[in-house]
Amino acid sequence: MGSDAHLVFRDGKLLVTLSGDWSIHAPNPSVHDILLTQTYQTADIHCLDVNSEGIGQWDSSLVNFIKQLSDRHPNAELRHTLPNGIVALLDLACAVPPIVSTSPAEASWLSNLVTWVSPFSRSEQVGLGVMQFMAFIGELVIAAAKALVGQARMRMTDLLQFCYQTGPNALPIISLSSVLVGVILGYLGAVQLQQFGAGIYVANLVTVGVLREMGALMTAIIIAGRTGAAYAAQLGTMQVNEEVDAIEILGISAMEFLILPRVIAVLIMVPLLTLYADILGIIGGGIVAGGLGISPLQYWTQLQESLMMSHVVVGLLKGLLFGLLIGIAGCRAGMQATRNSEGVGRATTNAVVTALIYLVVADAAINIVCQWLEI
Amino acid sequence: MSSAVVVDQMTLAYGDRVIQRELSFAVETGQICVIVGGSGCGKSTLLRHMLGLAEPTHGSVSFEGQNFTHADQQQRMAMRLQWGVTFQQGGLISAMSLAENLSLPLELYTDLNARQRAELIELKLALVGLAGYQNYYPSEISGGMRKRAALARALMLDPKFLFFDEPSAGLDPISSRRLDELIASLAASLGATVIMVTHELDSIFAIANHAVYLDNVSKTLLDAGPPAYLRDHSDHAVVREFFSRGGQRSSASKETLNA
Numbered sequence: 155m156g157s158d159a160h161l162v163f164r165d166g167k168l169l170v171t172l173s174g175d176w177s178i179h180a181p182n183p184s185v186h187d188i189l190l191t192q193t194y195q196t197a198d199i200h201c202l203d204v205n206s207e208g209i210g211q212w213d214s215s216l217v218n219f220i221k222q223l224s225d226r227h228p229n230a231e232l233r234h235t236l237p238n239g240i241v242a243l244l245d246l247a248c249a250v251p252p253i254v255s256t257s258p259a260e261a262s263w264l265s266n267l268v269t270w271v272s273p274f275s276r277s278e279q280v281g282l283g284v285m286q287f288m289a290f291i292g293e294l295v296i297a298a299a300k301a302l303v304g305q306a307r308m309r310m311t312d313l314l315q316f317c318y319q320t321g322p323n324a325l326p327i328i329s330l331s332s333v334l335v336g337v338i339l340g341y342l343g344a345v346q347l348q349q350f351g352a353g354i355y356v357a358n359l360v361t362v363g364v365l366r367e368m369g370a371l372m373t374a375i376i377i378a379g380r381t382g383a384a385y386a387a388q389l390g391t392m393q394v395n396e397e398v399d400a401i402e403i404l405g406i407s408a409m410e411f412l413i414l415p416r417v418i419a420v421l422i423m424v425p426l427l428t429l430y431a432d433i434l435g436i437i438g439g440g441i442v443a444g445g446l447g448i449s450p451l452q453y454w455t456q457l458q459e460s461l462m463m464s465h466v467v468v469g470l471l472k473g474l475l476f477g478l479l480i481g482i483a484g485c486r487a488g489m490q491a492t493r494n495s496e497g498v499g500r501a502t503t504n505a506v507v508t509a510l511i512y513l514v515v516a517d518a519a520i521n522i523v524c525q526w527l528e529i
Numbered sequence: 530m531s532s533a534v535v536v537d538q539m540t541l542a543y544g545d546r547v548i549q550r551e552l553s554f555a556v557e558t559g560q561i562c563v564i565v566g567g568s569g570c571g572k573s574t575l576l577r578h579m580l581g582l583a584e585p586t587h588g589s590v591s592f593e594g595q596n597f598t599h600a601d602q603q604q605r606m607a608m609r610l611q612w613g614v615t616f617q618q619g620g621l622i623s624a625m626s627l628a629e630n631l632s633l634p635l636e637l638y639t640d641l642n643a644r645q646r647a648e649l650i651e652l653k654l655a656l657v658g659l660a661g662y663q664n665y666y667p668s669e670i671s672g673g674m675r676k677r678a679a680l681a682r683a684l685m686l687d688p689k690f691l692f693f694d695e696p697s698a699g700l701d702p703i704s705s706r707r708l709d710e711l712i713a714s715l716a717a718s719l720g721a722t723v724i725m726v727t728h729e730l731d732s733i734f735a736i737a738n739h740a741v742y743l744d745n746v747s748k749t750l751l752d753a754g755p756p757a758y759l760r761d762h763s764d765h766a767v768v769r770e771f772f773s774r775g776g777q778r779s780s781a782s783k784e785t786l787n788a
Contacts, residue, residue, distance in 0.1 A: 307637070312624070392623070399582055400620030400679075404634055405606045 155210060159183040159219065163194040167201045168230070170223065173208030176216035185222035199227045204234040217243045224248075290486050294417065297409045301418075306410040316419030320381045321427060327376055332364075332431035335372050336438020339363045344446050353446050357456035360439025365465040369432040370424075371517060374476035377424055378509035382484035385416050386505035389488025390498035398489070408489070417481035424477030425470045432469060464529050468520070475516055483509035533558040533690070533722040534579075539588035541574050548574050551588070552750045554741050561716055561723040562739040563732075563756070565771065570745035572726040573617065573694050579724070580614060580692060581605055592690065610638055613683030613721075614692045619675040621667040627654065627678050628663035634685045653681040657711060673704035677711070684715065691716060693725040697732055709735045730774065742768045 157174040176182055189196075202223060209216065217240055224232055224244075234241075300306040343359035389412060392398050398408050436457065443453045484505040491501035534556040541548040548571035556562040564572045577583045579590045581597060589598035592608055600608065614620070621630050631650045635641055641649070647663075654660055657677040659670075667675050676696060683691060696712065697705035713736040716723045727733060733740060733756050740759055744751040744767065752759055752768045760772030 395618045395623065396616035396620040397622050399577075399580075399616060400614070401622065402582065403580060403609060403612065403614045403620075405609055405637065406633075 156180060157182045157209075157215070159188065161188055161192065163192065163199070166198055167203055168194075168199050168227065170202060170204045171208065172204065172206045172216070172219075175211040176209060176213060176219070177211065178213055178215045182215045182219065185219055185226065189226060196227050197229070199230045202227055202230045202232045202234075204232065204236060206234065206236050206240075212237070212240065214243075216240060217247070220244060221247055287486070290482070293409045294413065294482070297407065297414045298418075300410065301414055306414060307406050308410050308414050313415040313418055316416050317423055319384070320377065320419050321423035324377065324380055324423075324427060325430070327380070328373060328427050328431055329434055331372050331376060332369065332434035333438040333441075335368050335431075336360055336364060336435035336440075337442055339368065339435070340439040340442025344442060348446070354448055354452060354456055356439060356443050356446065356448070357453045358460035360442075361436060361457050361460045362465055364435035364439070365432050365461075365469045367469075367517075367521075369435050370428045370469045370472035370476060371513065373424060373427045373431045373473065374480060374513050375510065377420065377427065377477070378480045378483070378513065379506055381420060382480045382505045382509045383502045385481070385484030386488040386491070386501040387498055389413075389485060390491030390501040393489070393491050394493050394495070394498060413481075413485040413489070416485055417478065420477040420481040420484075421474065422477075424480065425473035428469055428473030432466070468524055468529060472517065472520055475520070476513055479512040479516060480509045483512055532556065533560070533593055534562075534724065535591045536575075536579065537589050537591070539575075539578060539585045539590065541571055541578050541583075542586045543574075547586075547748060549743055550749050552743070553588075554750060554753050556722055556724060556739060558722055559716075559720055560739045561713065561725065561737045562741060563737040564724065564726045564741050564743065565728055565733065566743035567745045567771075568728070570743045571748075572728075572743060575743065576692060576694055576724070576726050580612075581609075610686060611689040612692060613680075613686070613688035613690070615676065615679040615683050615694070615696060617694045617698060619667065619672075619679040621675060621679055621682065623667050626664050626666055627659070627670075627681075630667075630678070631682050631685055634682070638686060649685070653684050654678070656684065656715065657681045658707075673700045673708070676700065676708060680708075680711065680715075684719070687719060689719075689721055691719075691721045691723045693723070693727070695726055695728075697727065697729050702731075705729065705732065706735070712736060730772070733772075740772075742771065 155174045157176040157180070158172070160171040160173075162169040162171075204220065204223075220234075220236070220240065221244060224230075236244075297306055301308060339360045340356055343356045343363075344353055347353050347355050347359070389398070392412070398412070401408055401411055440450065440453050444450065448456075487501040487505035487508060490504075491497040532555040536552055536554050539552045540550045541552070552575065564575055566572055574583070578585050579597075585598060589596050591597060592611070595604070595608060597605060597608055621627070622633075625633075628647070628650050631653060632646050635646045635649060639646075650663060651660065654662055657680050659674060659677055659681065662670065662674070662678070667678070670678065680696075691712070693712065697708055700708065709732045712723065712725070715721070725732075725737070737756055739754070740756045741753045742751045742759065742763075742765075743749075744765075751765050752763045754763075756772055759768050761769070763769045763772075
């Protein structure tokens with residue numbers, strides 16, 4: 155049998171007659187809808203008389219109905235014949251009064267939009283972000299200076315462990331991607347160069363492309379996704395577990411103890427991995443050249459013609475800078491993580507996205523500078 | 530008795546959101562003081578502000594007459610050397626073994642050699658019932674053991690002040706009671722002043738001799754005093770209700786502890 159509620163206003167009393175089975179899985183009378191049809195003023199009600207003798211099964215839907223009714227008539231006395239279970243639930247629901255918010259009134263979506271697009275508000279946020287970034291860099295520089303004079307509280311075992319995680323552990327994926335990048339560059343060049351009978355110059359294209367650009371960039375992208383994200387997750391989890399607080403209370407600088415070894419590890423390992431990626435990329439290009447009928451000796455001879463120390467140095471310098479940027483992006487995101495699992499997830503995403511933006515901007519800047527300097 | 534800790538007119542806020550305002554109370558030397566109140570009233574926030582992990586918008590905290598809030602970094606560090614702190618999650622560094630965690634304060638602030646450090650670590654772990662666990666990592670031991678290991682690390686420099694944030698949260702009743710006993714006996718033997726955030730009534734009545742009640746509606750300190758006194762004589766019904774909800778159980782647990 156469906157639920158039903160019948161309301162009658164008489165002499166300052168609201169007589170409520172409830173009947174039927176009340177279930178949250180079936181449609182129930184709504185206090186809101188019923189009261190819309192009533193003509194009395196809620197202030198005139200001094201008594202709510204609830205007759206529940208006709209009810210069968212009940213659940214939260216009935217409790218909710220009575221609470222809604224009671225909330226809409228706060229000055230009315232509640233008289234009822236309700237089952238004990240409902241009374242107990244009503245008592246529980248009314249035990250703690252709703253919190254009175256002391257925070258500023260919630261802004262409308264329109265004012266939020268205006269604030270968001272306001273140039274001042276945006277520039278203020280950007281300015282704050284830049285200040286925080288500069289403060290982070292400043293602290294990192296001070297910690298690095300202390301490390302140079304042997305005063306930083308950094309454990310050598312941590313540094314070695316991070317170096318191992320960043321470098322040797324990444325070799326398989328770096329190997330695969332580097333060879334394939336060499337192959338891609340080789341095929342890309344071969345298709346065009348063969349049209350002019352200049353297939354042999356595939357070696358030049360691969361060598362310059364890998365050494366100056368792709369070796370460092372691909373390595374950095376992989377390390378950003380692998381190590382940068384791991385740093386953010388590690389430090390974010392340490393925030394959640396209050397490890398960072400404990401370290402600070404012990405009087406240890408988190409910058410020296412947690413961040414510096416991580417940044418140094420990527421700073422050391424990314425250039426080394428770049429060098430490794432360069433070699434494998436050139437080998438990948440050699441595989442393509444072999445397919446085009448260029449002998450290994452011809453490829454090697456042609457490669458040597460285009461192999462200039464400046465290409466290697468530019469690539470390694472890029473690797474060094476990329477490593478620093480990945481370390482900064484990962485560690486900063488981790489240290490800014492809010493103290494919950496969602497915060498750790500967001501920090502990890504931020505670390506990768508920020509690192510990729512840093513990499514692209516830095517790469518473009520270096521290429522422009524190299525063009526100016528004719529390197 | 531003299532006041533070991535004085536919180537003076539401290540207002541806690543995150544941005545524009547005020548958590549608690551104008552808190553003032555004192556804790557005497559050797560007392561075990563609990564900070565209590567409903568969920569979300571700012572107990573842990575107050576502890577973080579007292580420890581200098583967050584800065585109050587107004588007011589200050591002093592330890593043995595020295596103002597900590599307005600002290601410079603060096604002075605703060607000197608004061609922190611007299612503290613032992615355990616956090617809700619323990620705060621052990623997960624990448625380090627228990628021995629390495631415990632060794633950290635000794636390496637930083639003493640000139641002890643490796644053998645002396647190892648002996649002290651063994652002693653402190655034995656004090657908290659974890660003898661032989663030196664080479665275990667925090668992830669390899671239970672939650673209760675982690676809390677005890679964190680307590681051992683907090684005790685490494687024989688602190689004058691011990692701070693606990695929900696020490697028995699998430700522990701079973703037996704582990705919780707053992708931790709209470711441990712805190713009480715260690716505090717007594719070290720003569721340390723203890724400040725503890727908790728809402729475990731059993732713990733409060735078992736070991737605390739002073740309580741501070743924070744209210745999350747008025748956002749201020751409602752009452753302070755011995756827990757039993759607050760339960761029976763507080764002017765505020767909400768405080769009496771808070772402490773009396775577990776009164777009978779709690780009295781029983783104290784008897785067990787004293788036995």
